[in-house]
Amino acid sequence: MPLPGPIDPPARLLMGPGPITADPRVLRAMSAQLVGQYDPYMTQVMAEVQELYRGVFETANPQTLLIDSTARGAIEAALVSIVSPGDRVLVPIMGRFGHLLAEIAGRSGAEVHTLDVPWGRVAEIDAIAAAMERVRPRVLAMVHGDTSTTMMQPFEGLRELCDRFDCLLYADVTATLGGNPFPVDGWGVDAATAGLQKCLGGPSGSAPATFSPRAVEAIEARRSIEAGIRVEGDPVAAAPIRSNYFDLAMIFDYWGPRRLNHHTEATTMLYGAHECARLVLDQGLAAYQERHALHGAAMLAGVEGLGLEVYGDRAHKMANIVGVVIPEGVDGEAVRGALLEEWGIEIGTSFGPLAGRVWRIGTMGYNARRDAVLTTLAALEAVLRAQGHAVPTVGGVEAAGECYVNAGDGSPA
Amino acid sequence: MPLPGPIDPPARLLMGPGPITADPRVLRAMSAQLVGQYDPYMTQVMAEVQELYRGVFETANPQTLLIDSTARGAIEAALVSIVSPGDRVLVPIMGRFGHLLAEIAGRSGAEVHTLDVPWGRVAEIDAIAAAMERVRPRVLAMVHGDTSTTMMQPFEGLRELCDRFDCLLYADVTATLGGNPFPVDGWGVDAATAGLQKCLGGPSGSAPATFSPRAVEAIEARRSIEAGIRVEGDPVAAAPIRSNYFDLAMIFDYWGPRRLNHHTEATTMLYGAHECARLVLDQGLAAYQERHALHGAAMLAGVEGLGLEVYGDRAHKMANIVGVVIPEGVDGEAVRGALLEEWGIEIGTSFGPLAGRVWRIGTMGYNARRDAVLTTLAALEAVLRAQGHAVPTVGGVEAAGECYVNAGDGSPA
Numbered sequence: 001m002p003l004p005g006p007i008d009p010p011a012r013l014l015m016g017p018g019p020i021t022a023d024p025r026v027l028r029a030m031s032a033q034l035v036g037q038y039d040p041y042m043t044q045v046m047a048e049v050q051e052l053y054r055g056v057f058e059t060a061n062p063q064t065l066l067i068d069s070t071a072r073g074a075i076e077a078a079l080v081s082i083v084s085p086g087d088r089v090l091v092p093i094m095g096r097f098g099h100l101l102a103e104i105a106g107r108s109g110a111e112v113h114t115l116d117v118p119w120g121r122v123a124e125i126d127a128i129a130a131a132m133e134r135v136r137p138r139v140l141a142m143v144h145g146d147t148s149t150t151m152m153q154p155f156e157g158l159r160e161l162c163d164r165f166d167c168l169l170y171a172d173v174t175a176t177l178g179g180n181p182f183p184v185d186g187w188g189v190d191a192a193t194a195g196l197q198k199c200l201g202g203p204s205g206s207a208p209a210t211f212s213p214r215a216v217e218a219i220e221a222r223r224s225i226e227a228g229i230r231v232e233g234d235p236v237a238a239a240p241i242r243s244n245y246f247d248l249a250m251i252f253d254y255w256g257p258r259r260l261n262h263h264t265e266a267t268t269m270l271y272g273a274h275e276c277a278r279l280v281l282d283q284g285l286a287a288y289q290e291r292h293a294l295h296g297a298a299m300l301a302g303v304e305g306l307g308l309e310v311y312g313d314r315a316h317k318m319a320n321i322v323g324v325v326i327p328e329g330v331d332g333e334a335v336r337g338a339l340l341e342e343w344g345i346e347i348g349t350s351f352g353p354l355a356g357r358v359w360r361i362g363t364m365g366y367n368a369r370r371d372a373v374l375t376t377l378a379a380l381e382a383v384l385r386a387q388g389h390a391v392p393t394v395g396g397v398e399a400a401g402e403c404y405v406n407a408g409d410g411s412p413a
Numbered sequence: 414m415p416l417p418g419p420i421d422p423p424a425r426l427l428m429g430p431g432p433i434t435a436d437p438r439v440l441r442a443m444s445a446q447l448v449g450q451y452d453p454y455m456t457q458v459m460a461e462v463q464e465l466y467r468g469v470f471e472t473a474n475p476q477t478l479l480i481d482s483t484a485r486g487a488i489e490a491a492l493v494s495i496v497s498p499g500d501r502v503l504v505p506i507m508g509r510f511g512h513l514l515a516e517i518a519g520r521s522g523a524e525v526h527t528l529d530v531p532w533g534r535v536a537e538i539d540a541i542a543a544a545m546e547r548v549r550p551r552v553l554a555m556v557h558g559d560t561s562t563t564m565m566q567p568f569e570g571l572r573e574l575c576d577r578f579d580c581l582l583y584a585d586v587t588a589t590l591g592g593n594p595f596p597v598d599g600w601g602v603d604a605a606t607a608g609l610q611k612c613l614g615g616p617s618g619s620a621p622a623t624f625s626p627r628a629v630e631a632i633e634a635r636r637s638i639e640a641g642i643r644v645e646g647d648p649v650a651a652a653p654i655r656s657n658y659f660d661l662a663m664i665f666d667y668w669g670p671r672r673l674n675h676h677t678e679a680t681t682m683l684y685g686a687h688e689c690a691r692l693v694l695d696q697g698l699a700a701y702q703e704r705h706a707l708h709g710a711a712m713l714a715g716v717e718g719l720g721l722e723v724y725g726d727r728a729h730k731m732a733n734i735v736g737v738v739i740p741e742g743v744d745g746e747a748v749r750g751a752l753l754e755e756w757g758i759e760i761g762t763s764f765g766p767l768a769g770r771v772w773r774i775g776t777m778g779y780n781a782r783r784d785a786v787l788t789t790l791a792a793l794e795a796v797l798r799a800q801g802h803a804v805p806t807v808g809g810v811e812a813a814g815e816c817y818v819n820a821g822d823g824s825p826a
Contacts, residue, residue: 004691012447018677022681027443030681032422034432034434035425039423068483069658070678070679076656080656107653107654108655204679204680243656245483262485263485264483268440274417278416
């Protein structure tokens with residue numbers, strides 16, 4: 001074949017469920033040159049990343065670090081390192097990513113029990129309590145915000161429940177961290193894993209994660225050190241963690257003062273993760289979350305202003321994404337195609353029972369911005385009309401604009 | 414804590430065993446903005462990456478793709494997807510990374526048998542044959558170039574051996590791909606995995622990999638599709654692959670025409686991997702390898718010109734790295750420290766039995782360059798002298814320069 005040309009992507013406004021348009025400041029940080037794995041500067045940046053993500057996760061956990069994979073890999077790192085084969089794991093499932101937790105726990109050898117919640121709803125604490133009473137799980141694994149349905153699971157009360165059953169609490173916060181409150185210590189979460197490509201405004205490929213002392217204890221009990229670098233006196237676990245790459249005990253050593261060689265840290269992704277967290281904390285975590293609440297509310301108002309129905313339980317919607325019921329007679333994929341091809345705007349479809357029934361429109365990270373919201377609504381209106389679906393003229397843009405005015409954030413659109 | 418400043422690394426010339434200084438063209442490619450996971454441009458770049466790496470691996474394997482992890486993760490993806498628990502795996506060990514293969518195979522549930530080779534040597538084909546006769550492995554897993562010792566294992570004859578025992582052949586080519594010949598189809602290799610951070614001139618965090626039809630068949634037999642996106646008629650494996658993230662059957666589907674959602678591709682790393690391969694094939698694979706041979710030879714000559722002893726079996730040395738025996742009375746870490754602090758140059762130490770005994774100096778990817786070689790030799794000479802070790806004046810630089818003259822590549826230094 002002739003040599004392909006250099007990377008030169010078309011202009012896109014990514015308003016789907018993520019990945020979204022990366023913040024240019026993150027891409028700039030990622031263009032910095034590499035240093036060696038044991039360079040003092042590398043050690044400094046890794047330590048800064050740990051401290052930065054303690055801020056983002058609202059935790060004092062010493063074991064706060066990055067997993068060198070996409071968000072999915074970090075879920076696996078948490079579960080395969082904590083769950084011993086045969087352990088019971090309870091997974092409430094309210095969408096696609098609950099299924100994913102169940103599947104990853106299952107592959108880790110867990111005896112998986114699920115609590116099935118109708119899509120578009122969240123799990124009730126009483127139902128979780130009843131399931132825990134029945135299952136007596138070692139780990140309660142929950143998705144915080146499931147982008148497949150846009151629902152966000154309340155975590156209040158889960159710690160008390162877990163304490164009652166001596167159970168560890170794991171949360172997948174990939175889609176919510178930064179854009180919605182998730183105080184790890186405040187809610188007593190033992191392990192939480194995320195990704196950069198949603199509210200944090202970076203590309204996929206590095207996954208922030210944090211582990212409580214309770215989780216660390218469970219992981220340390222399964223520690224082993226690989227033969228190639230083991231020295232006299234190092235422990236050899238009876239039942240080592242099944243994965244080497246996702247062995248958190250070894251990853252803790254790599255990030256810890258021993259700096260024991262494990263993988264070769266993905267330096268460019270590390271730089272990106274560093275900048276993502278800096279942007280959050282520079283604005284201030286609360287302000288960063290409020291920004292997501294504002295632009296999410298504006299998008300929701302705009303969608304309703306266009307006469308479209310919002311999917312799911314409004315009381316438990318994530319701030320950074322809205323599900324839109326595709327109106328009767330409208331070809332959802334044709335609308336998505338026209339938005340992409342004519343306007344350069346991407347919105348999402350959904351999975352499983354919601355495929356072809358619901359669009360998902362995100363307002364997160366770099367794209368939690370007024371211009372991005374208004375542009376998307378104007379484009380959606382035009383495309384719906386072109387597809388023969390009657391919509392109120394500038395109804396979406398006006399409704400969103402009103403939201404901004406009410407928030408004291410600018411003049412009407 | 415006060416907010417840390419932005420990423421701003423010190424200037425470094427990374428002449429260790431890798432990661433090495435990234436090619437600025439790769440970093441520029443990685444600064445491009447993201448597109449959506451199902452954008453036509455994304456599909457195009459993924460298809461181009463597959464074809465580009467077929468060129469780099471010298472293979473026609475349809476299943477040539479990236480694993481979203483560092484090189485270590487790709488080793489795990491290959492082994493955990495191919496090896497069923499209880500399978501016998503034979504691992505010749507000639508250095509630290511052989512131990513790593515054995516450990517990853519073990520964690521994947523394999524019955525691991527090793528063939529221990531003295532460090533600084535490679536495995537003899539007769540010894541491998543005898544071990545295969547004894548073990549009857551399902552998989553022969555070998556490191557091609559083990560940076561811990563700088564040794565490169567010959568692969569000629571291994572295919573015939575594997576055919577005789579109906580065995581799959583896996584190779585870890587992390588440290589050699591691009592800088593040393595490794596014709597996957599020519600040598601009949603069933604699975605090979607690499608990384609970007611050595612001869613390919615990129616950062617760690619994405620791992621090119623290729624799988625023969627024979628390997629794909631073994632993997633497909635273990636296929637399962639996760640519940641969240643499973644549809645009627647999809648198969649459910651009796652003994653699914655233990656990892657979800659590294660389940661190659663699902664990763665094949667993600668890269669294949671079905672584009673079935675798995676992880677969220679690390680787009681920025683994808684862009685980088687694309688450019689790495691483009692740089693190799695733009696120069697031409699043979700010329701790219703010859704460049705590594707030339708600068709590797711120059712560094713070796715330079716090291717000897719300084720009166721230093723080269724470590725290991727010269728006949729089987731990797732082109733892109735040289736092991737240097739730390740002279741009696743010289744503090745190896747003090748030399749490395751002075752090189753880094755005073756000259757901004759990083760060279761490597763080694764592991765296990767070679768820690769403190771051997772330096773490792775790389776000449777690969779972007780740093781397979783005359784100026785990088787000469788600068789490193791000049792700095793090493795000055796630092797050794799400053800540490801009280803007598804070395805011939807400009808002996809290293811001159812010897813390397815002679816190498817370039819003999820190769821018709823420039824005037825004497």
